Amino acid sequence: MKIAIDGPAASGKSSVGRALARQFGCRFIETGAMYRAAALGLLRGLALEDMRLDVTADERQTLNGEDVTDRLRTPELDQMSSQVAVRADVRTKLVALQRAIAERSDVVMEGRDIGTVVLPDADVKIFLRASPAVRARRRAAERGDLDPGTTLRELTTRDERDSTRAIAPLNPAPDATIIDTDQKTLPQVISAATDLVKEHLDKRWHDV
Numbered sequence: 001m002k003i004a005i006d007g008p009a010a011s012g013k014s015s016v017g018r019a020l021a022r023q024f025g026c027r028f029i030e031t032g033a034m035y036r037a038a039a040l041g042l043l044r045g046l047a048l049e050d051m052r053l054d055v056t057a058d059e060r061q062t063l064n065g066e067d068v069t070d071r072l073r074t075p076e077l078d079q080m081s082s083q084v085a086v087r088a089d090v091r092t093k094l095v096a097l098q099r100a101i102a103e104r105s106d107v108v109m110e111g112r113d114i115g116t117v118v119l120p121d122a123d124v125k126i127f128l129r130a131s132p133a134v135r136a137r138r139r140a141a142e143r144g145d146l147d148p149g150t151t152l153r154e155l156t157t158r159d160e161r162d163s164t165r166a167i168a169p170l171n172p173a174p175d176a177t178i179i180d181t182d183q184k185t186l187p188q189v190i191s192a193a194t195d196l197v198k199e200h201l202d203k204r205w206h207d208v
Contacts, residue, residue: 001026001106002121003197004114007128008159008170009078010135010142012181012189013110016128019190021108024197028059029101031111031118034094035081036072037061043080048089053097075154082158085112086165112162115173124200126193127172130181132156 003020005013014030021028034053041051041063054062061069084090098118102109109118115125130138136152143151162170172178177196181189 003108003124004122005110010139011128011130017110026106029109036077039080039084112170113168117168125176127176
């Protein structure tokens with residue numbers, strides 16, 4: 001089974017994705033972290049062709065065999081990963097890896113172009129939508145940041161870049177179900193996403 005979750009930064013993709021993965025016994029793949037790992041490699045002066053990027057079964061991001069997971073959550077990599085994601089060579093490398101992972105196991109994969117580019121044949125496609133102000137408050141709370149205004153400016157810049165980039169822009173797939181999370185709690189969003197997966201499984205069972 002392939003479940004695709006797309007949406008802008010801080011829309012709740014990782015929280016919802018992990019919950020679905022646990023509930024349905026899938027492997028969870030956070031593709032944004034893979035782009036952060038690639039950005040970290042470039043910051044270290046590594047050439048793309050010299051990078052070995054991978055995701056372990058317990059969701060750890062590795063760069064040339066080194067676990068770099070705990071080094072990826074910085075404002076610098078927030079912005080740089082979005083810039084790196086517009087590079088065709090980086091996308092080609094990571095999309096191939098993401099598809100290979102999905103071929104080996106049931107996955108819940110989240111990102112910005114999973115349902116449109118990476119897994120266009122996904123069984124369930126979900127797009128999480130939330131206003132910039134709500135997402136900024138969430139991201140600032142995650143970081144313990146007392147100035148959500150700065151976070152809002154960062155998110156607005158990233159939204160503009162992600163939505164207008166020539167390669168795989170941030171857009172819901174035509175067959176994706178859009179869940180607006182502004183007025184919903186996380187448990188409510190997870191419940192709505194869970195119902196979508198259950199509907200698919202019920203249909204698949206009846207079609208057998």
